[in-house]
Amino acid sequence: MNYTVLVTGAAYGTQNASTAFLFCESLIKMHHVLNSVFFYFDGVLNANIINKTPTDEFNLIQGWQELYEKHDVKLYVCTTAAERRGVVEDNSIANFKKGNLSPFFRLSGLLELGHAIYISDRIIQF
Template sequence: MTSLTYTLVVNGSVYGEQSARSAYLFALALLEKGHRLTSVFFYQDGVHNASRLTVPANDEFDLVSAWQVLAQKYQVRLETCVAASLRRGVVGSQEATQHQLDGDNLADGFELAGLGSLAEAMLTQDRVVQF
């Protein structure tokens, strides 16, 4: 079997719909099959996956934490669209300072990136799968 490189694009919010969780399960499956996941690009409402202020109930799956563990274990970049993030209140420390905000909430392991990063992935990865 040939190993392929992947980037996932997640448009769905961390909770309230299934697409982000489906993307996570797909990521695990392709990694277990020996493929390489280079990055996950969170776009539109998907940027909510990058908020460190998300607190699921004790009996719920912690998807933000799961993305962080996956990224660390498999060296996957978790990229969050900077424009979509700022519109939705997901802010890194640099942007908080730049826009004179009281604080930031970008979870550890996530980074803000522009659409150029997604365009590059589309040109260089074997597969780009959108959820």
């Protein structure tokens, strides 16, 4: 089956994003197709490279990056939601020399989410 995962919870403070990550790993282990993960609302905070994880906790941001690197899962971030929450690309705000969007995530719009839903058998929201 083909899946798209929609993450609306922040990286830390709720279980949404960590549960979504574990679900994505399970899909891959069970040989399903994970088309993409779309981060929306507070979920865009998963793409903030500045997040600092304590050494005794699982680094969820790094987990998403490894999912991208090892399994070529597309990680899309809603542009509007990201801007509202201060997650920006390089030079997208005049006073920033470097943005805080992790290079493994791509800014996109709801059109990309619509396309992902169209080509998927299931969409799961966390």
